[in-house]
Amino acid sequence: MTASTRRQDIADRLLAWYDEHARDLPWRARPGDAPKDPYRVWLSEVMLQQTTVAAVKPYFAKFTDTWPSVDALAAAPEEDVMAAWAGLGYYSRARNLVKAAREVAGLGGFPDTEEGLRKLPGLGAYTAASVAAIAFGRRAVVVDANVERVVSRLFAIDEPLPGARKAIRAATDTITPDLRSGDFAQAMMDLGATICTARDPKCLLCVLSDSCKARKTGDPARLPVKPPKKARPLRYGTAWWIEQDQRVWLVTRQGTGMLGGMRALPDDGWNAKADGNAQPPLPQEFSPAGSVVHGFTHFTIELDVRATLTAEAPEGEGEWWPIATLDEAGLPTLFEKASARVLANRRGET
DNA sequence: CAAGCGTGGCG
DNA sequence: TCGCCAAGCTT
Numbered sequence: 001m002t003a004s005t006r007r008q009d010i011a012d013r014l015l016a017w018y019d020e021h022a023r024d025l026p027w028r029a030r031p032g033d034a035p036k037d038p039y040r041v042w043l044s045e046v047m048l049q050q051t052t053v054a055a056v057k058p059y060f061a062k063f064t065d066t067w068p069s070v071d072a073l074a075a076a077p078e079e080d081v082m083a084a085w086a087g088l089g090y091y092s093r094a095r096n097l098v099k100a101a102r103e104v105a106g107l108g109g110f111p112d113t114e115e116g117l118r119k120l121p122g123l124g125a126y127t128a129a130s131v132a133a134i135a136f137g138r139r140a141v142v143v144d145a146n147v148e149r150v151v152s153r154l155f156a157i158d159e160p161l162p163g164a165r166k167a168i169r170a171a172t173d174t175i176t177p178d179l180r181s182g183d184f185a186q187a188m189m190d191l192g193a194t195i196c197t198a199r200d201p202k203c204l205l206c207v208l209s210d211s212c213k214a215r216k217t218g219d220p221a222r223l224p225v226k227p228p229k230k231a232r233p234l235r236y237g238t239a240w241w242i243e244q245d246q247r248v249w250l251v252t253r254q255g256t257g258m259l260g261g262m263r264a265l266p267d268d269g270w271n272a273k274a275d276g277n278a279q280p281p282l283p284q285e286f287s288p289a290g291s292v293v294h295g296f297t298h299f300t301i302e303l304d305v306r307a308t309l310t311a312e313a314p315e316g317e318g319e320w321w322p323i324a325t326l327d328e329a330g331l332p333t334l335f336e337k338a339s340a341r342v343l344a345n346r347r348g349e350t
Numbered sequence: 351c352a353a354g355c356g357t358g359g360c361g
Numbered sequence: 362t363c364g365c366c367a368a369g370c371t372t
Contacts, residue, residue, distance in 0.1 A: 199361070332357095
C-alpha cells in the first residue's frame with residue numbers, strides 16, 4: 001500500500017466511524033445533512049474555545065433563543081451580550097463576538113473563505129478553518145487540542161509543544177480529505193474527546209489504532225509532550241458591598257484586561273501581579289462580610305468582602321442594582337461567589 | 351512569542 | 362484535594 005492510499009484510508013475509516021458515532025450536538029448537523037447556518041457554527045466555535053461542551057450547551061441555547069441571527073446579535077447592546085456571557089469565562093470572546101457580529105452584519109453575511117473569516121475579531125487559525133470547513137464545506141486544515149493529541153500520537157511526534165505545532169499541522173494536512181473536511185474535523189475532535197483522550201486513551205476502541213505509531217512504538221498517553229506549567233501565585237484583595245435601599249453598587253470593569261467589560265463589585269485594585277490596597281471607596285465603616293477563594297488561569301485570589309450601608313453614592317461611574325435581581329446583572333463567577341457569600345451571611349448561613 | 355486571559359469537571 | 366485539562370485568541 002502506498003503512503004497516499006494509506007492516508008486516504010485514515011480519512012475513510014474515521015468518517016465511517018463518525019457516521020456511526022458522531023455526538024449529537026445542538027450546533028451540529030448530522031453527518032450527511034445540510035450544514036447548520038454559519039451563525040450557529042461560528043457562535044458554537046467561539047463558545048467552545050478552551051471550554052467544555054457541557055459548559056457551552058446552556059449558553060448556546062440562551063444565545064440562539066435571544067439572538068436567532070447574526071443581525072439580531074449585531075443589533076444587541078454590548079452590555080446585554082456581556083451579561084449573557086457571564087460565567088462562561090474568557091470575556092474577550094464576548095467583546096469580540098459583538099464586534100464580529102457587527103462587521104458581518106455590515107458585510108451582509110459571513111465571509112465564506114478561511115482567509116475572509118480569519119479577519120474577523122476573535123477568529124484565529126483554528127476557528128477560521130473550522131467555520132470554513134463546517135459551515136461552507138471548504139477544505140481546511142483544522143487543528144485544535146484534540147487534533148494535536150490525535151495527530152501527535154498517530155505520527156508519534158514527540159517534540160514538545162508548542163514547538164511541535166508546525167509538524168502537527170503538516171501531518172494533519174496530509175490526512176485531511178478534499179471532501180467532507182468539515183465532518184473530518186469534527187470526527188477528529190470526537191475521536192479526541194471520547195477515544196483518544198488525554199488520560200487513559202481507549203486504543204482498543206479506536207478505528208485508527210492500526211495506523212497509530214505511538215501505539216506501535218510506545219505509550220500513546222505520553223503524547224503530546226507539554227511544557228511545564230508555571231506556579232500560580234496567591235493574591236489578596238477586597239471587594240466592597242455598598243448598599244442603599246435594597247440595591248447594591250455595581251461598576252463596569254474597563255478595558256480589555258481581566259474581566260474587562262463585565263459588571264462587578266467595586267474592589268481595591270488587586271491584580272495578577274499585586275495585592276489590593278484595602279482602601280475603601282467611601283469614608284465610612286465597612287464590616288467583614290465573608291471571603292471567597294477563586295482560581296484564575298494564572299493566579300488565585302483570596303477576596304475579602306466588606307459591606308456597608310450608605311446614604312451617598314461612591315465617586316465615579318456605577319449603578320445601583322436591585323439585590324432581588326442581582327442574578328440578571330451578569331457578574332462573573334468571582335463576584336457572583338462574593339455576592340452569594342454576603343447574602344448567605346446575612347441569612348445566618350455559614 | 352511568551353504571557354495574559356475563566357471556568358467547571360474529573361482522576 | 363488539587364493539578365490537569367477543554368473546539369484558542371491577542372498582544
